[in-house]
Amino acid sequence: MKLLRKRRKYISPPALIALSFLFTILIGTVLLKLPFATKVPITWVNALFTATSATTVTGLSVFDISSTLTVFGEVVLLLLIQIGGVGLMAFAVAILIILGRKVGMKNRIFIQETFSYQSIGGTVKFLREILLFVFITEGIAFIALSIFWVPEFGWKDGLYYSVFHVVSAFNNAGFFLFPDNLMPFAGNPEVIIILSGLFVIGGIGFVVVMDVIQKKSIRQWTLHTKVMIYGTLILNAMTTLFLLIMEFHNHKTIGDLSFLDKVWTSYFQSVSPRTAGFNMVAMSDMEESSLLLTLLLMFIGGGSASTASGIKLTTFIIILLTTLSYFRGISEPHMFNRTIKTEIIFRSMAVAAVSSGVIFVALFLLTMTEKMPFLPLLFETVSAFGTVGLSLGITSDLSPVGEIIICLVMFLGRIGPLTLFFLLIRTKKESYHYSYDHVHTG
Template sequence: MFTKQSRHRQLSPLTVIAGSFLLLIIIGTFLLKLPIATEVPISWVDALFVATSGTTVTGLSVFDPGSTLTLFGEIVLLVLIQCGGLGLMIFAVALLALLRRKIGLKNRIYVQESLGQSTAGGMVKLVIWVLIFVFAFEGAAVILLSLHWIPEYGWNKGFYYSVFHAISAFNNAGFSLFPDNLVQFAGDPVVNIILSMMFIIGGLGFVVVMEIFQKKTFREWSLHTKMMVVGTIILNIVATITLFILEYNNPDTIGNFSIYDKVLASYFQGVTPRTAGFNTIATGEMEDSSLLFTMILMFIGGGTASTASGIKLTTFIVIVLASISFVKGIQEPHLFGRSIRTEVLIRSLAITTVSMFIIFFFIFLLTLTEDIAVLPLAFEVVSSFGTVGLSTGITADLSSIGKVIICIVMFIGRIGPLTLFFLFLKQKRETFKFPYDQVHTG
């Protein structure tokens, strides 16, 4: 028989990390269900939905947070966003460090998994740097937004709006206190640029940003950092141009805007699917082609060990490089003078395959439980899986079963598709090989 202590020791880092998110969701659900958290009573399912959305930094909501939640409820949501974006283990290690308590190898390994590092060395220093970096960027955004919003909304409301949206943006949550999200700011360059820079930086990944600060030249950067920075720039430019062309004549989105506002709105709507979830145009009024293109962006997502989800940009780049290499007859894909290992390629293929299976499976489930067209349902599932938070407007119309299904998708998207399988399947290393045989493909 196993003792209680031995069973605890057998918990893998992935189990602890997934459990910490689940714990946050449970606590958040109970807090949001309290009478002091909402202006009007909400159901347990709605409380669970918003708590899950906040913890997984998704941004989907079954009600307007600004009018439904009280100040207490909004603060609860904000704490869920901040803790969910960074991870409980990072805060736990930081607290132990502040209390000058010894941080064991187990906690270092938990942080290692949370931040996607290859070794457990230097984790405490990295955690402290991450927290300083996060609060510094959020603080700077609060100051800049306050200078813009305080003259319009007054000291209290202007400052509070700035704090809420800065934290929501950096953590790629997409929650807003305005009833139309950010539609009223479609032509406001200050709001668009500040918030987009926040969620783009948050989506790059803490380790990437740290390396950019420490190593000043492009040549010094690791291959991962080069791929993230260059890939982000290229993808954002392509997304902006594509949406500008697709929505140019749509009177329900940017069709009636000036050229300047069209470019600004196309830019914001092009970068926000990288798991941010804010919107400056009505997502539900976009062309079907734009929705499909946005789904691709949401599926790709942001960077590893960031506040973003999706299959991750580097995963997408690796698969593209491998496909190009195969067509050209190159044995190993390479970029910037560096080859990519076979195990990285296999992992990328596994992540993409598992992710597509999960998405199609839950779309199928929703077609059984909801009387809604397939495209909006598919958009909702991909948005949930990428923890983006964009919606065509069907979230509140989902049945209780449908809402629970979306909660499950958001949770899987935040912890990662492969983590789900690692939690239930025991990994093993084979000490033997079977003989090869011919398999015809393509």
């Protein structure tokens, strides 16, 4: 017993994050397998896949949610999404706060690790502010969406659809209750603004949101906040323009819409792949150039310590900046009058390399287990890793082995490549230094 207690004390925050997600997935699997959770029987693998997809806020599903799950099953799904988006341990700490219990140093370190908070001091207050912000934002969006959906679907369905899609959107889950995702609302500015606003805010990162709220001036923003805000605005604008141009004359997607509706739909399709997973056009009908751009956006993902996954926008920008700095002969990359630490550059390279490796291995395995075209398998794999939920329509056709592979990819994508790295490898600082030598590259 003493040995077990001793080991328990030394569970690292990365391991605790992984275990909390795994625990939530297992509980969700059992709940979804209950007879009254589904209208038709589902297999244990189907239940595991759905629970994993919800907890990792992905949105991929092997069956139609509304026609397969009962109201109980959909509520379970919604709870998994909310817990997966913010984090089980964050809710556990919040319960301790509500009960008036003392939050120990281990829990404070965990909060710091989960939300990329810079200091131990003020972590409890920071968690309170995050949870308050989450529920206020979801509450406002729920009211706003209900104003448009209650007259269309009635009080019961209108309110239910609103709360489900608001939680799904804010947590970047991408689960939906309509047969054709959000395609019936293509070009609808009200729905687009509310839902896209939710997954952009949720995916930008809680640290960034708190920084923007607390700081009176843009000059006071941290470098991370500036990179995320400006990077998000530029990337969204550029990809909206590219998708508008590439899909403008595609009659299967936005070709038959008015110009303004084309712009709105292109905007939605440009921000959704950065891990929201909703779509207003059939993904399989999009041009291959649009699908390639979507793959890149899914790989990039959202912000650190957010409801989004992927390699993260800041990682992508650091790698891009480092590459440009090399070609310009700049030894130390910098932006906004701040120099980027070498440690951050190495970390960004490691994240991109490990992420690419996970995608490659999973895709390699899927090409052996699934008799499907390469592009849909690649799209499914990147979507799973980025916890996006977009698909070219092959999810329901995956074999049980294929479902397990995608489950693992979703799990690894949600906990993050660095968490995986710290779980598998014990790092140590070298106390010595070798002499330099030359290696030919490029």
